[in-house]
Amino acid sequence: MSEPGALIEVHHLTHVYHAGTPQEVRAVSDVCLTVRRAEFLALVGGNGSGKSTLAKHLNALLLPTEGRVLVDGLDTRDPQALWEIRRKVGMVFQNPDNQIVATVVEEDVAFGPENLGLPPEEIRLRVEEALRAVGMLDYRRREPHLLSGGQKQRVAIAGVLAMRPQCLVLDEATTMLDPEGRREVLQTAHRLREQEGIAVVHITHNMEEAAQADRVVVLHQGRVALEGTPHEVFRDLPRLRSLQLDLPEVAELSWCLRRRGVPLQGTPLDPAELASQLLRVRGVVA
Amino acid sequence: MELLRSLTIGQYVPRASPVHRLDPRTKILATTVLLAVVFLARDFRGLGVFGAFVAVAVALSQIPAGFVLRGLRPVWFLLLLTLLLQVFFGGSSGGTVLWKLGPLVATREGVVQGLFVTARLVLLVVSTSLLTYTTSPVELADGMERLLAPFRRVGVPAHELAMMMTIALRFIPTLVEETEKIMKAQMARGAELDTGGPLRRARALVPILVPLFVSAFRRAEELALAMEARGYRGGEGRTRMKQLRYRVQDAVAGAVVVGASLLVLWVDRT
Amino acid sequence: MVCEGLVHVYLRGTPFEAVALRGVDLVVRRGECLGLVGPTGSGKSTLVQHFNGLLRPTEGRVVVDGVEVRPGSPAVRDVRRKVGLLFQYPEHQLFEATVFDDVAFGPRNLGLDPEEVAERVRESLQWVGLDPDRFGSRSPFSLSGGEMRRVAIAGVLAMRPQVLILDEPTAGLDPAGRREILARIRELHRKARLTVVLISHSMDDVARLCQRVVVLHQGRVFLDAPVREAFAQADRLRGIGLDVPRATDVLLRLRAAGLPVRCDRLTAEEACEEIVRVLQGGQGWSSSGA
Numbered sequence: 001m002s003e004p005g006a007l008i009e010v011h012h013l014t015h016v017y018h019a020g021t022p023q024e025v026r027a028v029s030d031v032c033l034t035v036r037r038a039e040f041l042a043l044v045g046g047n048g049s050g051k052s053t054l055a056k057h058l059n060a061l062l063l064p065t066e067g068r069v070l071v072d073g074l075d076t077r078d079p080q081a082l083w084e085i086r087r088k089v090g091m092v093f094q095n096p097d098n099q100i101v102a103t104v105v106e107e108d109v110a111f112g113p114e115n116l117g118l119p120p121e122e123i124r125l126r127v128e129e130a131l132r133a134v135g136m137l138d139y140r141r142r143e144p145h146l147l148s149g150g151q152k153q154r155v156a157i158a159g160v161l162a163m164r165p166q167c168l169v170l171d172e173a174t175t176m177l178d179p180e181g182r183r184e185v186l187q188t189a190h191r192l193r194e195q196e197g198i199a200v201v202h203i204t205h206n207m208e209e210a211a212q213a214d215r216v217v218v219l220h221q222g223r224v225a226l227e228g229t230p231h232e233v234f235r236d237l238p239r240l241r242s243l244q245l246d247l248p249e250v251a252e253l254s255w256c257l258r259r260r261g262v263p264l265q266g267t268p269l270d271p272a273e274l275a276s277q278l279l280r281v282r283g284v285v286a
Numbered sequence: 287m288e289l290l291r292s293l294t295i296g297q298y299v300p301r302a303s304p305v306h307r308l309d310p311r312t313k314i315l316a317t318t319v320l321l322a323v324v325f326l327a328r329d330f331r332g333l334g335v336f337g338a339f340v341a342v343a344v345a346l347s348q349i350p351a352g353f354v355l356r357g358l359r360p361v362w363f364l365l366l367l368t369l370l371l372q373v374f375f376g377g378s379s380g381g382t383v384l385w386k387l388g389p390l391v392a393t394r395e396g397v398v399q400g401l402f403v404t405a406r407l408v409l410l411v412v413s414t415s416l417l418t419y420t421t422s423p424v425e426l427a428d429g430m431e432r433l434l435a436p437f438r439r440v441g442v443p444a445h446e447l448a449m450m451m452t453i454a455l456r457f458i459p460t461l462v463e464e465t466e467k468i469m470k471a472q473m474a475r476g477a478e479l480d481t482g483g484p485l486r487r488a489r490a491l492v493p494i495l496v497p498l499f500v501s502a503f504r505r506a507e508e509l510a511l512a513m514e515a516r517g518y519r520g521g522e523g524r525t526r527m528k529q530l531r532y533r534v535q536d537a538v539a540g541a542v543v544v545g546a547s548l549l550v551l552w553v554d555r556t
Numbered sequence: 557m558v559c560e561g562l563v564h565v566y567l568r569g570t571p572f573e574a575v576a577l578r579g580v581d582l583v584v585r586r587g588e589c590l591g592l593v594g595p596t597g598s599g600k601s602t603l604v605q606h607f608n609g610l611l612r613p614t615e616g617r618v619v620v621d622g623v624e625v626r627p628g629s630p631a632v633r634d635v636r637r638k639v640g641l642l643f644q645y646p647e648h649q650l651f652e653a654t655v656f657d658d659v660a661f662g663p664r665n666l667g668l669d670p671e672e673v674a675e676r677v678r679e680s681l682q683w684v685g686l687d688p689d690r691f692g693s694r695s696p697f698s699l700s701g702g703e704m705r706r707v708a709i710a711g712v713l714a715m716r717p718q719v720l721i722l723d724e725p726t727a728g729l730d731p732a733g734r735r736e737i738l739a740r741i742r743e744l745h746r747k748a749r750l751t752v753v754l755i756s757h758s759m760d761d762v763a764r765l766c767q768r769v770v771v772l773h774q775g776r777v778f779l780d781a782p783v784r785e786a787f788a789q790a791d792r793l794r795g796i797g798l799d800v801p802r803a804t805d806v807l808l809r810l811r812a813a814g815l816p817v818r819c820d821r822l823t824a825e826e827a828c829e830e831i832v833r834v835l836q837g838g839q840g841w842s843s844s845g846a
Contacts, residue, residue, distance in 0.1 A: 046730045047702070059515055083517055091515045098505045099512035103424050103456045110527040115517035123527040145459040148596065159516060175728050178596045178757050180797065205730040208802075246731035249760055249802040249824055256828035262835060271802055275809035282815065282835060464648075470610050471649040474641040475711060476633070476665030493661065496651035500697065 007167055007199050008035035008058055008089065013067035015053050027053040029222040030067070035167065038197040040190065042210035042230075045219035046244030051203050054219065055171045058201065059089040072166065087116065090160030094172040096152035097145075105147075105155055106131065106140040112163040123162075130161040133196070134188050150181025154188055161192070167199040168192065174204060186212070207234070207248040211269040218243060231266050250274055298422045304535065305347035305420045310429030312536040316543045317417045323547045324409055332554030333405055339546040340412055347420050357415045358408065365404050372400030427451040432530055445521030453509070461502065468497050576602040578775040579616070584719070589745045589752040591762035591783065594772035595797045600755045603772065604721045607753075608632075608639040621718075637666060640717030644724045646708035650696040655681070655707050656688070658696050662715040680710040683748075684740060702733045709737075713744075720744060721753040726761060734761075741765060763787060763801045763822035771798070784820035803827035810834075 010033040017025045028050040035041055035058070045051045056062040057069050060076040072088055074081040090112075093099050102108035106127050113123040131137040134154040144152060153173055160168060170189060174182040186209060192198045202213060210216050216233040218226035220243045226233050234240070234251045247255065254268045263281060268274035300306070305313075320336075327333050344354055358365070373396045384392045421429070431448035438444050469479060472493045479490050577599045584590055592600050605611040606618045609625045609632040618625040620635050643649070652658035656677055663673040681688040684706040691699075696707055705725075712720070725741065726734040742765055745752045756762050762769060762783070769786040771779035773796045779786055787793070790800045790808050800808070807819045807827055817834050821827045 046732050047700070061511060061515060083519070086515060086517050091512075093508060093512055093515075095505075095508055097460055098508035101453060101456065101509065101513060103452060107424075107527065111513075111518070112516040114524050114526060115519070117523045117525050120525060120527050120529055123525065127527065143459070144456065145463070156512075163517065179799070180596060207731070244730070244732045246735075250806065252824040253803055253806060253827050253831075256824055257831060260828065260832050262832065271805040271809060274806050275813070278806075278810060278831060278835070279813050279815070467643060468649055470605070471643045471646065472661075473610060474608055474636060474643070475662040475715065476636055477661075478665070493649075493651045497649055500651075501648055 005036050006034045007037045007072060008033075009068075009070045010034070010054070010057065011068045011070070013054070013057060013069060014065050015050075015057065015062060016065045017053075019065065027222055028057075031219075031222070031224055033217060033224065035199055035201055037166070038193060038199055039215060040193050040200045040202065040213045042213035042216045043201060043203045043219065044205055044207070044210050044216060044245060045225075046205065048221065049219040049244075050222040051219050052171060053222075055091070055169055055201070055203050058167070058169055059091050060085050061091075083116075087163045088165055089167045089169060090163055090165040091169040091171055092153060092156045092160060092173045094175050096149045096156065096176065099156050099159075100144045100152060103143060104140075105136065105142050105144060108144060108155060109158045109162050112159050116163065126162040126164070127158075130158040131155075133161055133192065134158045148181060149177045150184035153177065153181065153185050157185070157188060157192075165198060167201065169201045169203070171203050172205075173202075174206065174209065182206075182209070205245070207246055207251070211248050211251070218245065220244070230269055234269060235267050299349055299353070299419050300422070301348045301420070303346060303348040303420070305343065305416075307535065308420075308539055309530055309532055309536045310421050310425040311433055311530060312532070312539055313417055313421055314426070314429050314433060316539065317413060319543055319547055320413050321410065323550055324406055324413065327406070327550055327554050329554065330402065330405075332550045333402070333409065335546070335550045335553050337405075337409055339550070340409060340416070343416060344412070347416060349416070349419050354412055354415060354419075357419075358411055361407070361411055365407055368407060369400045369404045372403050373397050423455045424452065427455070428528065428530060445524070449521075457505070461498070464501060465494065465498055468494050576775055580772075580775070580777055582770060582777060582780070584751060584753060586718075586751055587749055588768060589754065589766045591766035591769040592753055592755045592772065593757070593759070593762060593769060593798060594778070597774075598772040599775040600772055601723060604641060604723065604753060604755065607635075607719070607721060608641050609635050610641070637715055638717055639719045639721065640712040640715055641721045642709060642712050642723060642725060644727050645705075646712075647696075647701060647704035649711075650704060650708060653695060654693050655686075655696050655699075656692040658707060659710045659714050662711055666715065676714045676716065677710075680714040681707075683713055683744070684710045685736070686710065702729060702736070705729070705733075705737070709740075717750070719751040719753065721755075723755045724757065725754070726756070726758065738765060759787065759799055759801045760803075760823075763804075771796075784822065787822060788819050790819075807831070 010031055013028055013031045014026070015028040017023070017027055031050075031054060033054075043051050043054065053062065057064060057076065058071070060069075060071075060082055063077055069076040071085045074085050076085060100108050101111050109127045109130055110123050113126050118126070127140075128137065131140055134157050136151065136154050136158060139147065139151065139155075144155065147155065156173075157168065168189065170185070174185050177185065189200045189202065190212070193200050202209065204210060211230045211234065213230060216226070216228065216230050217224060218233060218240075225243050226239070234247055237247055237252065237255045240247055248269055250271055251267050251269050254264055254274055258264050258267075262278070264277055268277055324336060327336060344351065373392050374390045375396070384394055384397065386392075418426075427448045430451075431444050434442050434444035434447070473479065477490060477493055479487070479494075482490070580599070580603060582603075592604070594600050602611065606613060606625070607620060609627045612627045620639060623631050623635070625632065625635050650658050652661065659677045659680055660673050663676045668676070677692070678688045681691060686703065686706055691703075691707075696704055699707065709725075722741065725737050729737065738761060741752060741754070744750045745765070752765075754762060754766060766783055769779070769781060769783050770777060771786065771793070778796060779789065779792065787800045787804050790804070793800055799805070801822045803824050803826065804819060804822055807817050807821055807830065810817050810831070811819055815834055817830055821830045
């Protein structure tokens with residue numbers, strides 16, 4: 001049943017809100033998904049696709065109505081495993097303000113380890129380590145309300161890192177940020193994946209960001225509609241449009257060109273890739 | 287409106303004085319003791335010694351005297367009222383009459399009593415202000431939590447109270463910013479927030495308060511989720527990164543406060 | 557005609573003094589769609605809050621429709637009617653018990669009579685694509701995020717402004733929501749002939765909607781040009797931390813490698829046409845209808 005290299009396994013997950021009432025909503029239906037160790041997975045979908053609901057199952061903030069979610073072998077339904085699961089899978093949320101608890105940055109990062117009951121010296125060590133990993137060590141004694149959105153999210157990531165997780169879930173963590181903030185957060189996430197081997201699940205509806213992932217899973221109305229590498233997934237523009245999504249602008253351009261007969265290989269997703277392919281087509285050595 | 291943002295909460299004035307560096311628990315306990323003493327003093331001699339002690343403490347804390355006096359501004363009306371009440375009604379029946387104003391009779395005893403009570407009030411305000419000037423809100427919350435911790439057995443939710451206070455403090459600047467934003471948005475739609483009588487102004491607050499409350503509830507929900515995601519399950523089993531430690535200075539300060547209190551009471555009773 | 561000459565604007569007086577605008581001269585012409593871009597902290601929000609009298613210039617003047625704008629003066633009421641300002645995440649300002657009442661807040665503040673108010677509310681809701689009969693009596697808080705945002709926009713439209721300033725109207729929306737809002741803004745600009753000022757971080761959005769772009773940087777006007785000219789200056793824009801529309805980026809790279817493509821194409825469709833044109837003009841590729 002278990003795939004080697006699988007960190008989180010979602011088996012036939014269904015989640016129904018307000019079951020049995022007139023407001024009953026089936027947010028997720030029969031979703032099967034695997035998050036592999038140290039992979040960068042993008043989870044995309046429009047509003048109502050169920051991506052946020054699915055995200056909250058990864059760290060047992062929600063429990064399945066049907067199906068099972070296993071985190072490193074632990075079942076999310078097991079009350080004994082709850083806190084270990086939340087240590088292994090850390091989550092950063094959409095609103096940068098509404099997850100910072102303390103009045104000073106380093107104290108907020110300490111919140112997680114404090115909950116784990118670690119000795120003060122160990123906590124201090126981890127806080128420093130975590131802040132350094134996200135590039136915010138110089139801000140350790142700052143008051144959080146003075147930080148920019150991107151900085152706040154990095155502090156939130158540090159708060160998760162201090163618990164030494166195996167997976168970092170970014171639940172639309174870049175949606176409310178400006179381009180610079182988004183860059184900061186994504187660079188941090190990619191670096192953590194490369195250097196620390198932490199898996200990253202990036203939930204977003206920004207296609208440009210999704211294009212940088214190892215794998216993309218597209219949700220639509222609570223089901224998995226598409227799955228694959230970014231190149232595979234962004235191949236079909238009309239299909240994505242029907243799923244309420246956009247293509248990254250470059251992919252749209254590539255698609256348009258292919259339709260006009262330009263012989264491109266696959267669907268280039270970023271400007272550099274597309275430009276070099278076009279130059280090759282033209283016969284110019286790029 | 288920008289002034290809203292520059293409000294410092296609790297009037298904490300960061301300095302590197304010996305008073306600032308004391309453990310917050312020492313300061314809280316000291317203030318409690320001093321408050322008790324100020325009410326036990328019965329005449330000007332005791333109060334005088336007390337006043338001298340407070341003046342020294344203020345000097346040590348490097349808080350400018352003018353600042354402290356300005357802190358009395360919010361209560362000037364109360365002080366005046368107290369004084370007048372004592373002057374006209376304080377003296378018990380009889381006593382030397384100083385002058386009459388219709389049914390109001392000012393007696394010398396009343397004046398003396400009035401000045402005494404007013405002076406006591408002033409010292410009361412200054413003593414407690416000293417606590418908040420020299421102790422940051424976070425330290426206060428920590429101090430209170432540690433002091434109340436032993437009472438958890440009898441049901442005092444020390445941890446929860448401290449957590450509430452910290453979160454409230456953390457969000458005050460954020461909420462202030464949001465209020466500003468909401469005010470501007472409603473003003474852009476023609477709301478007028480600074481005209482009209484009190485009833486009109488009160489009604490004009492609804493478009494500000496409702497969104498603020500809605501947003502506050504939403505924040506609370508999201509924050510609770512984020513806290514749970516980081517393993518929060520109440521105060522049981524939690525450790526703290528910051529440790530409060532009593533040091534020599536605290537013992538010295540404690541001794542000084544006790545000593546001064548005894549001196550006040552002794553001067554008072556002899 | 558929203559006209560603004562010689563605006564030197566500073567916000568000062570406290571220990572937290574920060575110069576937000578350092579001498580901005582800007583003219584917004586009637587009927588145009590202007591894109592206002594710049595890195596965070598460049599002063600965009602500060603600037604637009606002068607247009608409807610929410611902020612007072614420390615130096616310089618703001619003139620709207622021939623009348624100088626000064627907060628506190630009676631003229632301000634009129635300006636707030638003419639210049640509608642929609643803040644970021646406008647759904648956070650909703651407060652009334654029904655959608656109808658919330659949209660009516662603006663017109664009621666203008667002192668209009670109930671029939672006029674009701675008409676404006678209906679019209680505004682229709683403009684944003686919400687059926688007044690279905691949505692009018694619902695609580696704004698029972699709506700989805702996108703719907704709430706549209707109610708907020710209707711609330712500003714109900715004042716029948718001549719100018720509409722939008723601060724990041726697509727912030728936080730999913731692709732479908734973004735497309736929807738941008739389409740409506742385009743309609744308001746074209747059909748209702750509103751003057752539009754669009755603050756955005758998305759160069760692609762600005763490229764699609766606006767004719768002119770003003771770039772702010774550290775409180776000054778860095779660039780003020782028609783949209784195609786502005787985005788052709790990729791190096792200058794990148795130098796201050798901004799980017800160009802991605803389609804333009806591809807064209808610039810091709811040009812740098814020697815291909816004679818025009819770089820003033822801003823959208824995927826335009827870039828596609830241009831690339832095809834240039835490729836067909838030379839050899840190395842024949843139209844095989846792949």
